[in-house]
Amino acid sequence: MKGRTSRGDDFGDLAAVVAATREASGDRFGEALVAWLSRHVSFDHCVVFGYRGAARPPMLFETFSPSESHVFVALYQEGPYLLDPFHHAAVERKEGFWRMRELAPDRFYASEYFRSYYSQTKLAEEVGFFVPLPGKDAVVLSLMRLKASGPFGTADARKLRDMAPLVIELCRQRWPELPETEQPAPAEKNAPAPVNEFDRTHIWESLSLTVREMHVVDMVLQGHSTESIARSLGVAPGTVKVHRRNIHRKLGINSQAELFARFIQIIEKRR
Incomplete structure (x- = not known):
């Protein structure tokens, strides 16, 4: 999307964006905003x-x-x-x-x-x-x-x-508020909770991990190094390495690729 420089056209596009905020269709607003932004920066x-x-x-x-x-x-x-x-x-x-x-x-x-x-x-x-x-x-x-x-x-x-x-x-x-999402059907007794809370670590609860191990798993999957995890948790890097070894043993995995695959598998089961 190549930007253009005409001041009159720029103000005209911006006016279209403002007008589109009152329309029911999100597409019209998005299209108008993209047209205005693309005048200034290519993307x-x-x-x-x-x-x-x-x-x-x-x-x-x-x-x-x-x-x-x-x-x-x-x-x-x-x-x-x-x-x-x-x-x-x-x-x-x-x-x-x-x-x-x-x-x-x-x-x-x-x-x-x-x-x-x-x-x-x-x-x-x-x-x-x-x-x-x-x-x-x-x-x-x-x-x-x-x-x-x-x-x-x-x-x-x-x-x-x-x-x-x-x-x-x-x-x-x-978008003064988000559209209502479809509510999941009531879960059976002892069924895993749907993924609908801020804390992502609860998806590992069924795998016998400790709370600290769940936080380590979450940070590993996000892309944090051992040193970054240690700083965040206020522990020594060696302690994080011990947690990672225990996690691999409990989950029966040997690599981050297998950990990511297990993460996706758990998410799919909870949908």
């Missing part, structure tokens, strides 16, 4: 997700083709979103403009999540506008550049950061 894709704790995030707007949407939306909603740095930042109530590199754990780009899922997106970089809503909900508008386009330049990132207050307010006007 390949835009997607808007709503986040409500660890619940499956509704997709509010996208610019993907059907095949692209399968990776960026359908597969993402099946469970990988729980390991997404953008998801974590949203539920932690961050606001403003953020680049993925500013939010990702220190070993994110070497994590199994990145290798198994995120690499499928073929992105050079993802940036986002983070919009906390009343209660614990949030909206994130992501702009993406493919590897063929290269990452956002410093000047582009600075411009988007300057535009953030306006973009955030426009998104709040369009």
